[in-house]
Amino acid sequence: MKPEAYSERQVEVDGWQVNLTSYQLGASFHCKADNVSPGAWLARTTGTTRQEAEQKALERARQLLSRTRRQ
Amino acid sequence: MSDYANPETLVSTAWAGEHAKDPNVRVVEVDVDTSAYNEGHVPGAIAWAWNKQLCDTVRRDILSQQDFEKLMSESGVGNDTTVVLYGDNNNWFAAWAFWQMKMYGHRDVRLMNGGRKKWIAEGRDLTTEVPKPLRTRYSASKADLSLRAFLPEVQRALSQNGAALVDVRSPQEFSGEILAPPGLPETCQRGGHIPGARSIPWGKACRDDGTFLPYEELKALYAEEGIDGSKPVIAYCRIGERSSHTWFALKHLLGYRNVKNYDGSWTEWGNLVGAPVERGAALTAGGGR
Numbered sequence: 181m182k183p184e185a186y187s188e189r190q191v192e193v194d195g196w197q198v199n200l201t202s203y204q205l206g207a208s209f210h211c212k213a214d215n216v217s218p219g220a221w222l223a224r225t226t227g228t229t230r231q232e233a234e235q236k237a238l239e240r241a242r243q244l245l246s247r248t249r250r251q
Numbered sequence: 252m253s254d255y256a257n258p259e260t261l262v263s264t265a266w267a268g269e270h271a272k273d274p275n276v277r278v279v280e281v282d283v284d285t286s287a288y289n290e291g292h293v294p295g296a297i298a299w300a301w302n303k304q305l306c307d308t309v310r311r312d313i314l315s316q317q318d319f320e321k322l323m324s325e326s327g328v329g330n331d332t333t334v335v336l337y338g339d340n341n342n343w344f345a346a347w348a349f350w351q352m353k354m355y356g357h358r359d360v361r362l363m364n365g366g367r368k369k370w371i372a373e374g375r376d377l378t379t380e381v382p383k384p385l386r387t388r389y390s391a392s393k394a395d396l397s398l399r400a401f402l403p404e405v406q407r408a409l410s411q412n413g414a415a416l417v418d419v420r421s422p423q424e425f426s427g428e429i430l431a432p433p434g435l436p437e438t439c440q441r442g443g444h445i446p447g448a449r450s451i452p453w454g455k456a457c458r459d460d461g462t463f464l465p466y467e468e469l470k471a472l473y474a475e476e477g478i479d480g481s482k483p484v485i486a487y488c489r490i491g492e493r494s495s496h497t498w499f500a501l502k503h504l505l506g507y508r509n510v511k512n513y514d515g516s517w518t519e520w521g522n523l524v525g526a527p528v529e530r531g532a533a534l535t536a537g538g539g540r
Binding site: 183212215219221224244245 | 286287290421424431432435437453493
């Protein structure tokens with residue numbers, strides 16, 4: 181199977197830039213959230229629509245990023 | 252890719268697609284997110300988990316020679332196999348695996364330029380089929396420690412100015428504003444950087460599609476910070492995987508002879524009692540901020 185409808189965009193979550201990558205694979209949409217700097221993986225989710233997959237990834241990213249303390 | 256010092260150490264996604272199932276080629280996915288492989292991978296690729304298969308799981312160390320031989324044998328890798336590594340995060344842990352394979356003397360190991368991200372962005376085939384390689388009898392060389400820096404060498408580099416230190420973490424980690432990449436666990440007691448280290452975040456070596464910068468741009472990136480191969484270089488990050496990426500760029504793409512990866516990195520230095528730590532934003536090579 182081939183990934184289709186690949187998309188990448190940046191959003192701000194809790195004051196941090198997050199890169200959202202999503203694509204369709206078969207009947208599912210997959211989404212990956214990375215922090216932009218340094219580019220580390222935060223969450224990978226699936227959904228029946230792109231919106232659902234992105235929403236889940238953003239929720240997980242928000243949980244993780246809210247724990248990051250600035251010194 | 253032909254201008255690089257060792258262009259044979261990089262292959263394109265197209266090359267990997269054409270050769271992944273060749274009998275003498277073994278493609279291996281090595282991800283930060285170790286479950287990404289199960290979602291779909293390059294047809295013919297196997298996976299190595301960095302946190303279980305590419306390190307000693309008891310003490311903090313790379314694989315022993317014996318465990319490395321076992322992993323290669325079980326993976327169907329022979330001493331003359333061409334191993335192509337790729338992974339997420341622009342090949343962070345694929346580069347970590349590359350570094351270990353070079354330490355144990357594997358001759359023909361390559362990175363797939365752009366990694367998993369580029370493969371998917373190009374809409375190339377993914378499969379969930381897991382190959383079952385035939386076992387080999389792999390024989391590794393003794394670890395080549397000229398590729399690896401331990402703490403005493405880093406301390407000497409600091410006191411004697413014998414090697415250039417390159418901190419490849421994000422600017423916020425370098426300055427001490429945060430202790431770990433946003434969203435990841437804090438695994439050190441203090442923030443900041445090793446005094447005198449140059450800040451050259453690993454990602455600056457890549458284009459948007461995850462591939463490495465062309466030779467001249469890559470050379471200029473490091474030269475701007477005084478890293479030109481004229482003196483030994485030690486790269487570090489938090490746990491040694493991002494610095495493997497930079498180590499690869501300096502050693503294999505630019506061809507600088509004496510480059511080491513300090514895999515103890517900030518999780519070692521930032522936890523040492525009494526170690527000197529510098530905080531604040533990076534100085535430019537000219538001395539300004």
